[in-house]
Amino acid sequence: MLLTPDFEARPVINFQHVHKTYPTGTEALRDINLEVPEGDFLFLVGPSGAGKSTLVRLLIREEKPTKGKIFVDGVELGRMKRRKLPFYRRKVGLVFQDFKLLPNLTVYENVAFALRVLGEPDHKVQSRVAEAIDTVSLSGKEHTYPANLSGGEQQRVAIARALVHAPRFIIADEPTGNLDPATAWEIMQLFLRINARGATVVMATHNREIVDLLRRRVVAIDAGQIARDDRSGRYHDDFAQSQVRAK
Amino acid sequence: MILRNLKFALNSAWQSFWRNLAVSLAAVVSITLILVLAGVNLLVGHAFSQVLDGFRQKVSEISINVSDDTPLQTVYDFKQQLEGDPRVTSVRFITKDEALAQFKSDPQNVVLAQQIEGNPLDAKLEVHVANLGDVAAIDTLARRWSGVDPTDPTNYQGDFVNRMLELSSWLSLAGVGLLLILLVVSVVIVMNTIRTAVYHRRKEIEVMKLVGATEWFVRGPFVIEGVMTGLIAAAIALGLLVVAYPPAVDRFKADIGFIPLSYDPAFISSLAFDLLLAGAMLGALGSYIGVRRFVRI
Numbered sequence: 001m002l003l004t005p006d007f008e009a010r011p012v013i014n015f016q017h018v019h020k021t022y023p024t025g026t027e028a029l030r031d032i033n034l035e036v037p038e039g040d041f042l043f044l045v046g047p048s049g050a051g052k053s054t055l056v057r058l059l060i061r062e063e064k065p066t067k068g069k070i071f072v073d074g075v076e077l078g079r080m081k082r083r084k085l086p087f088y089r090r091k092v093g094l095v096f097q098d099f100k101l102l103p104n105l106t107v108y109e110n111v112a113f114a115l116r117v118l119g120e121p122d123h124k125v126q127s128r129v130a131e132a133i134d135t136v137s138l139s140g141k142e143h144t145y146p147a148n149l150s151g152g153e154q155q156r157v158a159i160a161r162a163l164v165h166a167p168r169f170i171i172a173d174e175p176t177g178n179l180d181p182a183t184a185w186e187i188m189q190l191f192l193r194i195n196a197r198g199a200t201v202v203m204a205t206h207n208r209e210i211v212d213l214l215r216r217r218v219v220a221i222d223a224g225q226i227a228r229d230d231r232s233g234r235y236h237d238d239f240a241q242s243q244v245r246a247k
Numbered sequence: 248m249i250l251r252n253l254k255f256a257l258n259s260a261w262q263s264f265w266r267n268l269a270v271s272l273a274a275v276v277s278i279t280l281i282l283v284l285a286g287v288n289l290l291v292g293h294a295f296s297q298v299l300d301g302f303r304q305k306v307s308e309i310s311i312n313v314s315d316d317t318p319l320q321t322v323y324d325f326k327q328q329l330e331g332d333p334r335v336t337s338v339r340f341i342t343k344d345e346a347l348a349q350f351k352s353d354p355q356n357v358v359l360a361q362q363i364e365g366n367p368l369d370a371k372l373e374v375h376v377a378n379l380g381d382v383a384a385i386d387t388l389a390r391r392w393s394g395v396d397p398t399d400p401t402n403y404q405g406d407f408v409n410r411m412l413e414l415s416s417w418l419s420l421a422g423v424g425l426l427l428i429l430l431v432v433s434v435v436i437v438m439n440t441i442r443t444a445v446y447h448r449r450k451e452i453e454v455m456k457l458v459g460a461t462e463w464f465v466r467g468p469f470v471i472e473g474v475m476t477g478l479i480a481a482a483i484a485l486g487l488l489v490v491a492y493p494p495a496v497d498r499f500k501a502d503i504g505f506i507p508l509s510y511d512p513a514f515i516s517s518l519a520f521d522l523l524l525a526g527a528m529l530g531a532l533g534s535y536i537g538v539r540r541f542v543r544i
Contacts, residue, residue: 060457083461090459102451117460119251161458 011035011071012169012200013059018068020054020224028054030224032068036202038168041195043211044204045235046221052204055221056173059202060092061085073168090118093162093199097174099154101146101161107133108142111160118165132160136190152183159190163199170194172203176210184210208235252464259468264475267444271476274440278480278529279487281433282522285426286488289521292422293514294496299415306411307379309386310402312369315343317394322372325392329374334381341371369396379412430529437473437533445469445541452541462542469538470531477530481522488522489515 013036020029029051036042044052057063058070061077070077073091080088101110111132115125133139136156146154155175162170170191176184188210195201205211211218211234218233219226264271313322322340329338341349346368351360374389376382386403389395445452455465496510 086456086459086461086464088459089457092459094457100450100454100457102454113454114458116255117455117458117464119255119464121251165458 012038012073013202014069014071015055015058016069016071018058018065018070020051020058020063021066028224029058029065029221032226034219034226034229036200038200039195039198041192041201041214041216042203043214043216043218043233044202044221045206045211045218046227048206050221051224052221053173054224056171056202056204059171060094061088090165091168093159093165093167093170093194095155095158095162095170095172095175097177099146099158099178101154101157103146106143106145107138107149107157107160110146110157111164114161114164128164129160132164135163135193136160150183151179152186155179155183155187156190159187159194163194168199170199170201170203172201172205174204174206176205176207181209188214211235252467256464256467256471260471260475263444263448263468263472267447270440270443271472274436274476275480275483277436278433278477278526279483281429281436282481282484282526283487285429285525286484286518286522288422288425288429289518290488290492290514292418293511293518294509295418296415297509297511299411299418302411303379306404306407307376307382309374309376309382309389311372311374311389311392312396312399312401313371313394314396315369321394322370325394326372329372329385329388332385334376334378334385335374336377337375339373341373343368343370346371369399430525433529434533434536437476437530438537440476441469441473441534441537442541444472445538449541456542465542466535466538469542470534473530473532473534473537474527475530477526477528477533478523479526480530481526484526485519485522488518 013034015032015034018029018032019027021027032055044055046052054063058065058077059072061080064078072088075088077088102113105113108129111129112125115128120128130139133142136159138153138156138160141149141153146157149157155178159175162172172191175191176187179187184207191201191203192214215232215234218228218230218235220228220233326338326340329335343366347363347366350356350368372389374385376385382403383405386401386405390400395401452465492515493510
């Protein structure tokens, strides 16, 4: 069953006039206003250097905004105390382009790692990890090390790790960036399933085909500003133009 | 949950210690050397304090020579007066005969004793003073007493006592200074070792932070690893010192016989406690500082 986001409800993610300028003077984001309702599936698109990754870093509170406020689940991230940050991150599942798997741990151990950090008991770890590995269709590869997996399989492990603690938000930064089109599509299916279970997904991507095919909400960022916010959008605002560009 | 986290931290620390064995061993060797130096410092300090205690014992006992014509009652009265003084722990009256017998019993005085005719020695009041600093006051009191031998009132040597007290405080200060330098050096060594370990595991730390590990969850294994390194180094240093201590004392005694240095097995347990505690604390502190910058969420 597909969950339809309620755009009238109170947003779970809310950017209010957010600016981000790095100490080097680079102005990465300017006056970002963005509301994301619970259960939404949102693509962040835009050219390299547009500010997508900065927006993701702000969302996981690796960076603080220079100006403006970011609310997630009613809590303002900029004012959040450092000691509370780990507990916020436990609500979030993170997926990255470079997978960020630990090479000396097996598939099972990598996924279990997210639960060990939370201090979950062994029996809970076992059942949840088995379920997550099953969700990403990697059963049978539990004892394999990341080096012996394909790129797509490694990204599945990363997704299993991101969803094993049942987070309310999944934040993905170019999750298909290192994958071939067929594998990228498989990975997207996984994200759709996770979203269908109720998790809000925010994904920064360059993958035009996927964005155009899925027709989900698209927020385009250009030169640090929101250039477009379509509820059912495409990678480029002018589809015909994008076709020309693609050719 | 705390137990589970502790188990995770212990496992993690143990794995990290072995995974970075070369770096871990380098740290163990460096800290061992420092703890051996610290241990030698403690042992030498202890030996000298034993020697100084012996001297203190001697100089905190003052011998008051009683003039031959002093009536016995006067002596007893003064003895009683001294015994009532809170600064005095004991007073012993030694008669002329006892003083002579004591003199003769000393093997150093054999030749001299044969030449003595009659008994030229004074009767004595041997007064033991609780605090070395009060000996001078008791000496003054004795010199004012009517029964004291005016030609040789007491055996008190103020200058010697003062010099010894001064030497003792300088030695303690030097010991403490040396210990402090050694402590700082070892903290820096552990800090750098742990930084190397942290660098090797930076990816793991990044993932830990991203999945919601608390700072202490990330830091815990490194602090435990530091404590482990410190304890192993302390155990090795202790072993080396225990083996080397008795022969070193024997050698010292053979070379510099006039300083009454002695082997004190009872001090070993105190040394063991100090070294193990220092090793654990240094390891923990070095790791805590070394890892701080990297684990900050």
